[in-house]
Amino acid sequence: MADEGVIPEVEWPARPDTSLALNRMGTFDWDLDSGQMFLDATALEVVDLRPDEFTGTSAGLRPRLASGEEARLDARVAQALKAGRSHYGAYVRSRRRDGSRGWTHIQGHILRDPRGRPYRIIGIIRDAAHDPGEPGAGGERDEGRRRLTGVVERTTAILAHARTVNDVTDVLKDPEALGHLGAVSIMLGVVDGARIHLVAEGQLGSYVPEIEYTRIDAALPMSEAVRNLRPVYVGSREEFQQRFPQLWPYIEPLAVQSGVYLPLIAQGRPIGALGLLYTWDGEFTAEERNVLMALGSGIAQSLQRAILFEQEHDLADGLQRAMLPRRIPEVAGARIAVRYRAARMGRDIGGDWYDVIPLGGDRVGVMIGDVEGHDTDAAAVMGQLRIALRAYISEGHTPGTAMARASAFLRELQTDRFATCTYADIDLGTGMARLVRAGHLDPVVRRGDGSCHRVQVAGGLPLGLPAREPPEGGRSGGSGYPVASLELHPGDTLLFCTDGLIERPGGDSDTGMREFMEAVRNGPVDVEELADVLCDLVGDAGGGDDMALLLLRRRGTPAARGGGPLSHSLTPGDPHAPSMARHLIRAAAAAWGAFDQADEIELAADELMTNALVHTEGVGHISMRLTGEGRIRIEVEDTSSALPRRREAGDWAVSGRGLMLVDRLADAWGVEPRGSGKCVWCEFSVPGRAPDGEAPGGEAPDADAPHTEAPQAGAPHAEAPQAEAPDTPAADV
Structure with missing residues (x-):
């Protein structure tokens, strides 16, 4: 490598290092295993880095690459490594110490071991400012067009799947989505009546609190873009300070040099605005302005679809909830x-x-x-x-x-x-x-x-x-x-x-x-x-x-049970159904601690079963269970709408005493209409058995448990009817 400084005389023929230096072409050597990178003196000069500023890794080039270029360069290298290629090349936009911009070309040769694993890249870094037909000089316009057009295409494709406003804002806050635009901050505002509501802000935390809520007639760039339906371009910090003094106190501490605010227009009316802030200053080229306008149009269409979707969803949800119980x-x-x-x-x-x-x-x-x-x-x-x-x-x-x-x-x-x-x-x-x-x-x-x-x-x-x-x-x-x-x-x-x-x-x-x-x-x-x-x-x-x-x-406190409910069908013409039911009832009463009352319980149940079999047509059903209040409850259901009534029986009558027996034997009884049928029931208190969740002393441990006062003996829950409607025969008991 030639010594630093001016070369007084060029030998014939010129050495390779001299040829490279005179054409502003430096070399680099990158060890992929350790991550170490070497740049010669000319390479450091091309990227405008002093030797003491370079960290010796690929990350050391970051300060001299424009925003978004590092990701693009990494993608180009990764693609070459994955595809098994031996060479790659890329033009990247560089940023000099004085803030000016230029183009640098990087070309590398990939070394691989016998197994094909890449382990080292040796290449050239050169100044591409004077490349004809390439990104430097006249080629800059073509590269910029391809880059910005790619951003619009990718963003439009992503936004096509956005269904809600949150989906749109997530795309804008994703650094990968709009990173190639070079913006360090992206803001999205939605028009809400006479105000603009900032609903999204992403990248580098360059959030400007002043514009979270602002009026459309305010002296702010986003308001101006919505008000005039034209984009607002700000090319320098001085312009920020002069044109928008209300915003300047929030821009001043940020590394922002320029910005653009695009109105989002759908069907001829503004629905929002998009703000992009940059760390470089200068005027936006005509090509950049056209691409930004196309980007704003695509975002506007997606935002309008999202707003309409949410409005329709809210309307549908409101209609649905109106059909449901209000409370x-x-x-x-x-x-x-x-x-x-x-x-x-x-x-x-x-x-x-x-x-x-x-x-x-x-x-x-x-x-x-x-x-x-x-x-x-x-x-x-x-x-x-x-x-x-x-x-x-x-x-x-x-x-x-x-x-x-x-x-x-x-x-x-x-x-x-x-x-x-x-x-x-x-x-x-x-x-x-x-x-x-x-x-x-x-x-x-x-x-x-x-x-x-x-x-x-x-x-x-x-x-x-x-x-x-x-x-x-x-x-x-x-x-x-x-x-x-x-x-x-x-x-x-x-x-x-x-x-x-x-x-x-x-x-x-x-x-x-x-x-x-x-x-x-x-x-x-x-x-x-x-x-x-x-x-x-x-x-x-x-x-x-x-x-x-x-x-x-x-409600109530879980408690152990002595057994499950009893259920038995009563089919007319089946002589064994009542006897089987009586046997099961007596066994269940004994299991539930009512052995001394088994005769009374069996007799009352037998009277209810007999009434269902004799005075109704169709299948009856008897069930018996232990209630949460510590009572034994017997229910007999049938399909007859005729309700039982109590009547006085003569000395020689063979029927009519059934309800009198039930009334005297049970602690409570009653009748419940069941649409096309009825249910006749009776209950017996079981001595020594406390209600579920209640201590033997009577205090309920669960405050949520409902307090139900036990009815007095002989007082039915449902009063038995004294008279029947016309054309409805009463069932005799």
Whole structure:
């Protein structure tokens, strides 16, 4: 290598190092394994670095490369290494010590070991300011055009997938997206009435607080661009200070030399503005201005699509929520949480719904459903169906009958839509729930000990489809929708959801169900917190379907049970059904600590069964369970609408004393209409058994547990009717 300084005389022929130095061509040697790089004196002169300023690594060239050029050069080298090439070359825009700009050409030869692994690059760094037809001198325009055009193409391609304003701002804040423009700060403002709201700012933290909210008539460059619908170019710091004195205090501490503010115009009106700040000064060339205008136009179109998308989504979400209950009523004895989340695809409106219906006393009805489709028709049908089903339930119809009538109602609408639904009628005093399902997901129950499982409900066809006969053994009263029973103990939680919470991209519902069950099992006890955890399974982006969720937790402290409920069918003509029922009732009474009362319990149950078999037509059903208040409850259901009445029997009468016996033996009894049938029930207190969650002394450990005063002996919960409506025969007991 030649000594530093002026060469007094050039030998003939000139040595290679002399030829390189006279043509401002230096050499470099880069060890890829250690990262060390050597630059000779001419190379240091070309990049305008003193020997003591160079760090001996490739990062040492960074101060002399224009913004964005380092990433482009690294990409060029990486591409050559990956492709197995032996040479690469690149023109990069350089930045001198005095702030002026130029072009430098870097060419390297890649050395590889016998296995083809690159380990060293030896090359040349030269001044390309006078290269004809290349980026230096006259070629600068072509290279700049290619570079800026590439930025516009890449940015436009990325913005084509932006759906929301946040998506647009994420693109602008990504250094890779607009880094080749050389901007150190990128700001996006959206017009909001007479103001401009800054919604995005990225790169180097060059945030200007003054323009977070500003009026369109303010003396600021972004406001001027929106006001005049023309770009604002600022070529130097002095121009910043003179033209925009209000902004200058925020620009002064930043390494900003110039900037441009582009109006974002869509359909002839301004919807926002884009600001770009640079660390170099000087006028923007005509080519750069054209490219920036094209970039602003593409961003404006994407921003308008995003704004319209969010407006449509908000409108659809508002319509959907207007179809849902405006509030969930407070229900004594339970805590209820609901959630609804709109879809993020299509028109973002669907037919998912939930509802909570107080039924008087301790009973409450809860439902969840999903109408086919994702459009305004689906939402309209959902609103009509929800109200109709609510009306049928409020009229006192059984769950199976209400579901069947709702299905017929949907068919009569002639919308060619179907809907899935699950409904539960829950007695919070006893914990017994009657569930019916129409093509919907099975509900899930989480017990007080943390265990959870899916509740298998036989179910019927989705609503709106032609009815079918119930499966053999199903008890639906001919409605086509079998009714299942479930006992909710204090502290148990019943969960309903639509398939939007379960389905995952690709249609893998099994994975979604496993994740759902795991989240339920390990989630918090509080239903509001658990609902938030379950919604987080799909995140804010969600999927292509909307989602509804309903959780009901029976208040009280979990306690051990002595056994599950008893359920037995009473079929006319079956001589063994009553005797089998009496045997099971006596065994259950003894297991629940009422051995001394077994005779009275068996006799009262036998009277209710006899009444159902003798005075009604059709199948009866007897159930017996231990309630949360420590009572034994017996229920006999039948399909007759005739209500029993108490009457005085003569000395020689063979009937008429049944209700008198029940009234004297039981602590309480009553009759509940069940739509197309009825339920006659009675209750017996069990001595020594405290209510669930209550200490033997009577103090409830859970403040949430409802206080239910036990009725006096002989005082029924529901008054037996004294007279019957015309044409309705009374059942004799």
